[in-house]
Amino acid sequence: MTGLRYVYAVCRPFDAPLQAQLTGVAGAPPRQLRHHDLIAVVSEVPERDFAEEPLRAHLEDLDWLTATARAHQSVIDALTVVTTPLPLRLGTVFRDDSGVRVMLEDREDGFRRTLDRLTGRVEWGVKVYAESEAQEPSQESAKVASGRDYLRQRRRSHRAHEEMWVNAERFARRLHESLSEFAEDTRLHAPQNSALSGVPGRNVLNAAYLVPRARSEEFVELVDRTKNEEPGLRVELTGPWAAYSFSGEENS
Amino acid sequence: MTFPSRVPEPYGQNGSANLADILERVLDKGVVIAGDIRINLLDIELLTIKLRLIVASVDKAKEMGIDWWETDPALSSHARRDELSRENAELRARLAELDDGRYAGEPEPAIERGRAREEPS
Numbered sequence: 163m164t165g166l167r168y169v170y171a172v173c174r175p176f177d178a179p180l181q182a183q184l185t186g187v188a189g190a191p192p193r194q195l196r197h198h199d200l201i202a203v204v205s206e207v208p209e210r211d212f213a214e215e216p217l218r219a220h221l222e223d224l225d226w227l228t229a230t231a232r233a234h235q236s237v238i239d240a241l242t243v244v245t246t247p248l249p250l251r252l253g254t255v256f257r258d259d260s261g262v263r264v265m266l267e268d269r270e271d272g273f274r275r276t277l278d279r280l281t282g283r284v285e286w287g288v289k290v291y292a293e294s295e296a297q298e299p300s301q302e303s304a305k306v307a308s309g310r311d312y313l314r315q316r317r318r319s320h321r322a323h324e325e326m327w328v329n330a331e332r333f334a335r336r337l338h339e340s341l342s343e344f345a346e347d348t349r350l351h352a353p354q355n356s357a358l359s360g361v362p363g364r365n366v367l368n369a370a371y372l373v374p375r376a377r378s379e380e381f382v383e384l385v386d387r388t389k390n391e392e393p394g395l396r397v398e399l400t401g402p403w404a405a406y407s408f409s410g411e412e413n414s
Numbered sequence: 415m416t417f418p419s420r421v422p423e424p425y426g427q428n429g430s431a432n433l434a435d436i437l438e439r440v441l442d443k444g445v446v447i448a449g450d451i452r453i454n455l456l457d458i459e460l461l462t463i464k465l466r467l468i469v470a471s472v473d474k475a476k477e478m479g480i481d482w483w484e485t486d487p488a489l490s491s492h493a494r495r496d497e498l499s500r501e502n503a504e505l506r507a508r509l510a511e512l513d514d515g516r517y518a519g520e521p522e523p524a525i526e527r528g529r530a531r532e533e534p535s
Contacts, residue, residue, distance in 0.1 A: 249445065256450045256451070276445075354438070406439040407443050
């Protein structure tokens with residue numbers, strides 16, 4: 163067999179079939195590679211794309227990276243439906259099956275510990291955006307008669323602006339606190355730059371919550387209830403994700 | 415056969431989970447294992463420095479000298495003060511313009527008062 167092995171995740175063996183037609187990063191279907199009571203989910207990838215040199219070059223190519231990231235994520239998503247996967251970082255590649263087995267052998271204790279901690283849990287992403295434009299007082303920007311009027315008007319708009327940020331921060335903190343109480347674990351991520359994520363508004367909270375599957379419905383309802391709580395603030399929920407943000411062995 | 419739990423329908427599968435959400439996770443989170451093919455993602459230029467901004471965690475970004483959120487008014491009170499003083503300067507310039515024209519001789523205290531009131535409490 164030629165080709166390299168791309169590893170998506172480590173998990174416990176599972177019987178449930180993955181969705182039909184599921185393809186991995188290079189089009190080949192993912193399969194289970196078992197070692198003791200663990201499996202690695204792998205697919206074959208061609209050397210011409212995934213050997214060190216071409217892989218490095220591809221990673222500079224946003225289109226390639228996007229397609230690969232989505233393919234990687236769709237395998238993880240499919241696994242999340244049937245089991246609790248420990249997702250590996252994109253681009254984890256071995257020469258052959260035995261290389262993957264050696265890796266499993268080397269790290270099996272750690273994998274087991276982490277899987278025990280995460281089994282039955284999923285990750286939910288919650289972001290809060292402040293839609294700053296909506297808060298600008300526009301009705302009074304008619305005519306500026308004097309410097310003093312101008313100053314007054316600027317001051318008013320500035321104060322509204324300030325209040326909006328204070329408000330946004332307060333809301334985000336409160337939301338995070340109440341979601342943290344519900345979740346087993348949380349991570350705060352760097353806010354996304356709206357110019358780059360293509361999402362309007364300013365991202366003031368970007369957090370991940372580890373929640374048992376069985377309590378996920380409740381968690382979603384909890385988030386949903388906050389959605390229209392504050393005018394000018396938008397709450398966005400994504401998930402269920404595999405527990406990406408919580409897969410480190412020690413909390414990091 | 416089916417997974418014995420109730421998980422709500424995926425949110426944002428094709429909707430709100432943007433590319434940044436996916437890249438943030440598959441590139442920056444997840445278990446790091448040195449495979450046979452050694453690629454350190456942080457060594458990769460990744461098309462543009464901007465892409466790193468989407469995916470970099472705070473600490474890593476700081477290591478790389480990227481700290482845009484520290485100059486982002488939404489995230490840093492320090493930055494907000496900077497913005498405030500910038501706006502004050504702008505304001506004074508604008509006022510001076512106005513006063514140079516029709517309203518020459520507008521009393522100085524108006525500016526001072528305005529400025530003082532704009533300081534964060």
